[in-house]
Amino acid sequence: MNALIQPGAELDLDAFVQLRRDIHQAPELGGDTPLTADLVASRLEAWGYEVHRGIGGHGVVGVLRRGEGGRRLGLRADMDALPMQEKNDFAHASHIPGRMHACGHDGHTAILLAAAWRLTREPRFNGTLNLIFQPDEEGLCGARAMMEDGLFQRFPCDAIFALHNMPGIPVGTAVVQSGPTMASSERVGLHIKGRGGHGAMPELAVDPIPVLASLINAIQTIKSRNLAVEEYAVISIGTVAAGTVYNIIPDDARMLVSVRTDTPATRRKINQRLEEIVRGHEQLFGVEIELEITQLAPALVNSEAETELLRTSLTPLFEPGLVLPRAAKVMGTEDFAWMLTEVPGCYFMLGNGEGEFHGCSVHNPHYDFSDALVRIGSDCWVKLAEDYLA
Template sequence: MANLPFILPEILLNLDEFIELRRQIHAHPELGFEEKRTSELVAAKLAEWGYEVHAGVGRTGVVGTLRVGDGCRALGIRADMDALPIQENTGLPYASTCPGKMHACGHDGHTAILLAAAKYLAETRRFNGTLNLIFQPAEEGLGGAPAMLEDGLFERFPCDAVYALHNAPGLPVGCFALKEGAMAASSDSVDIRLAGVGAHGAMPSFGRDPIVAASSIVMALQTLVARNIPATEAGVVSVGSLHAGKTYNVIPEHAELKLTVRALSRDVHATLKQRLHEVVQLQAQSFGVAAEIDYRTISPVLVNTPDETRFMSALIREQTGAQCLIEPPQGMMGSEDFAWMLEKKPGCYVLLGNGTESRGGCMVHNPGYDFNDEALPVGASLWARLTENYLRA
């Protein structure tokens, strides 16, 4: 286990408790909005340590509030709790006991990190203000952050700023990555349904072929980024599914496409959305078929605000040295629904080193992934130090 100067000794003292808790959550993964066991565990721990606990926020979310001193300034820290529909193949003694479900993104680690910080902060209380610990459900594309916001998250639990982290395989334990501005891409899911006219495969002139139209649309969509977005900007349009027909000699009536659209700026996001609708409709018309488009924004561009990012950067440099803080590479197109919270409140999202190669280097959303427990006290110490400095007594 890494013993870095950054790690608070009180957190190291209780580390075994939270490694065991993390592995308990790992062994019992729950998908988005199904986090009943996990949220009950979180609520019980927070109550035990003296937090004011609010369960059922955004269906299965939990918020724990701790007020110290005058409570005038308020800080929010978020951790996600949900797992993924993936069959685990790690062979670990604490591997998932739920077939087809696993913590393949490290949300078990994020939850344990925030709980470890919560216990330390409740015991030491070396801050002056209100601390809101936000345990969010359904981060993996199901809208957990919007659900909490719709349930009055920031009206019920006001925050001057809100922070979150995510583990980063390939980044050494004890290192962090963050930057001001766009930190994660927007993510849109698009369903396109084409309605044509069915016909015999030997007599296609009697029909309107949705497969040919779909094929042309797929190719045209690849020009959206190449011919509409400046070369200095980032965007992705990927078709993940095209379904039509069932047999050899029948032109079907319908074809369906599923795709993802991603961008690293709000302007690019808006341009891609507009041009996608135009291209799909006009391509469909040119083949004599009708197109229905269901376009859903899963998460907007995640934008770290200037003051909060500088505060976090300065804190990390002060505690670890400049060598442990890096700027993430350009063009990271993963998404994160913490972006919805950052549209409402200033804040910062930071990447936490999960390790390299065989020790924590396996990429997330992989059946062989596991959160690296060596990163747990690093993340917990980060949240503890952030609270004590942001809510300085």
């Protein structure tokens, strides 16, 4: 691991590029990020931040106050990697088999640390800066764990922002979009309880398999028949399971479904329709069906005022026309959505580059974060802090 970057040192972003590569070599998974959290906390402490460790597990918050201003700004980075084998062979590739920073959270952490350091050297802001480093974004549990541990009660924020790199669009491009930006995600479990019996005597049993087949078809009609064109949703049946051998009617059958939407209203509509379809099938087939809906993350909705403020703040940093509205609809999910349910703010994207290497998709074994974003991203955070806490 590289040495502590001293608070009075010359502005040297290369040190943060090295820091990013150090984090890349030693990925940690899910909520289990003690070394990365310690690296973050020890640097913030060395630079004079008031540091709070162990929030919701390994979450870290660094607080810096300047002047008499009452405004409080939250900036958030994620720290966790993915359980996959890296297939890159450059010097900073993962040292740990089966673990890889394939989503660029190593870069997001380095960007926020670079901004943290620069904001102690160029403290042209007036108010409170809360820098939030969260574990377990990929598992969609880290943000909630920190919130359940009192994140916004202990460190109140008037607005909160986060960024993610985006392969496939050029470095030097930002995507800033108000309103629904990322999808909600829920896991829906259905358990059909019939009555098993001999395959030769179906009249003595209550067969759950025709019910399963009928449910598969009925669920397809939610998107095609119940939602309007502008209501975005993806409903995918991921598993169905029933029975053992050809001549036994099983007792029960199960199904797991993934539901993604981009607004709470569409989500409510889908869940209501699921409920109606399930209760209808109970009546029609004389079975009992357990319906279990688990919300993994809500839709990510950027608030209008904070998005506009961010766009205005970032525009001078980019070439004309390169702060873009949304590029394409994504139905991926982001844990930061939980934080935006309590505090208004904006989640935006920075182009990670195009072509075979830096254009390679996140969660791919050949992905790597583009080091050019350490400067661009920290420019964004420093400028936003100066503008929001003016």
